[in-house]
Amino acid sequence: MKLQNKVAIVTGSSRGIGKATAILFHEEGAKVIVNYKTNKKAALDVVKGFDKGNYLLVQADVSKEADVKRLVAETIEKFGKIDILVNNAGEIIRPGNWKSDVETWDKTFAVNLTSAWLMTKEVVELMKANGGGAIVNIVSVYGFLGAAPVLAYTSAKAGLITMTKSFAKELAPAIRVNAVAPSNVMTDMTKGAGKELIETFRKQTPLKRIAEPEELAKAILFLASDDASYITGEMLVVDGGYSLR
Numbered sequence: 001m002k003l004q005n006k007v008a009i010v011t012g013s014s015r016g017i018g019k020a021t022a023i024l025f026h027e028e029g030a031k032v033i034v035n036y037k038t039n040k041k042a043a044l045d046v047v048k049g050f051d052k053g054n055y056l057l058v059q060a061d062v063s064k065e066a067d068v069k070r071l072v073a074e075t076i077e078k079f080g081k082i083d084i085l086v087n088n089a090g091e092i093i094r095p096g097n098w099k100s101d102v103e104t105w106d107k108t109f110a111v112n113l114t115s116a117w118l119m120t121k122e123v124v125e126l127m128k129a130n131g132g133g134a135i136v137n138i139v140s141v142y143g144f145l146g147a148a149p150v151l152a153y154t155s156a157k158a159g160l161i162t163m164t165k166s167f168a169k170e171l172a173p174a175i176r177v178n179a180v181a182p183s184n185v186m187t188d189m190t191k192g193a194g195k196e197l198i199e200t201f202r203k204q205t206p207l208k209r210i211a212e213p214e215e216l217a218k219a220i221l222f223l224a225s226d227d228a229s230y231i232t233g234e235m236l237v238v239d240g241g242y243s244l245r
């Protein structure tokens with residue numbers, strides 16, 4: 001068990017990559033805080049096989065500071081410490097291209113970038129008081145490749161790549177901060193792109209398939225665990241070779 005007795009918050013863990021990560025962390029012995037924004041039914045489904053007492057379900061919009069404070073406070077109240085934070089919550093909001101509007105731009109940055117800053121800010125002192133911790137930010141290869149139809153989203157992810165490095169320098173040696181960069185993963189986010197585009201992604205990927213969320217969860221587990229004890233400020237690209245083009 002790689003996460004025995006660890007307490008881990010996974011933001012946006014009712015579906016997709018966050019869900020797979022919460023399930024894997026639980027299997028590895030962690031007490032997991034499963035967070036969702038609106039989809040309580042999906043979140044309940046995630047924890048239905050979990051050991052009683054080893055999880056906490058929290059509704060919180062992590063783009064809002066008050067919700068972030070409540071999420072962290074409820075975690076401390078239940079488990080008394082935080083060892084791991086996975087900043088996974090993210091969303092593509094359309095129209096996302098350069099002709100979009102300020103409201104969409106601001107919302108996109110709030111959920112994909114500001115949320116990770118707010119969450120990190122809130123857990124730092126708690127992690128330090130507990131002897132340290134590990135933070136994993138879920139970025140995207142499009143954060144360094146760019147993608148015009150989702151310009152706001154890719155700009156926010158680029159910010160999160162840089163934020164990962166800045167926090168890694170600032171919070172060392174107590175807290176390691178790393179990122180995982182997927183390309184295209186078979187989740188609701190990718191399904192929203194439509195079958196034709198998914199097939200294009202598949203063809204453009206050297207490994208000739210779209211990733212399963214569980215494959216990302218394994219990379220997140222690696223960076224969150226002591227297996228990565230000498231790694232900080234790093235971005236692990238998990239994309240089947242997609243960004244090699």
Ligand SMILES: NC(=O)c1ccc[n+]([C@@H]2O[C@H](COP(=O)([O-])OP(=O)(O)OC[C@H]3O[C@@H](n4cnc5c(N)ncnc54)[C@H](OP(=O)(O)O)[C@@H]3O)[C@@H](O)[C@H]2O)c1
Pocket residue numbers: 011012013014015016017018035036037038039040042060061062063087088089090091111138139140141181182183184185186187188189190
């Ligand atoms: N899928 C991909 O191909 C891909 C590629 C690169 C990067 N990523 C990144 O990987 C992360 C996970 O993506 P995914 O594909 O697994 O997404 P997904 O299947 O669409 O699930 C998104 C999750 O985030 C939650 N969420 C959204 N906004 C939130 C907020 N403001 N506060 C709290 N939770 C919120 C959702 O909760 P509800 O269920 O309540 O709505 C849901 O659990 C994102 O950061 C995404 O940008 C994904």
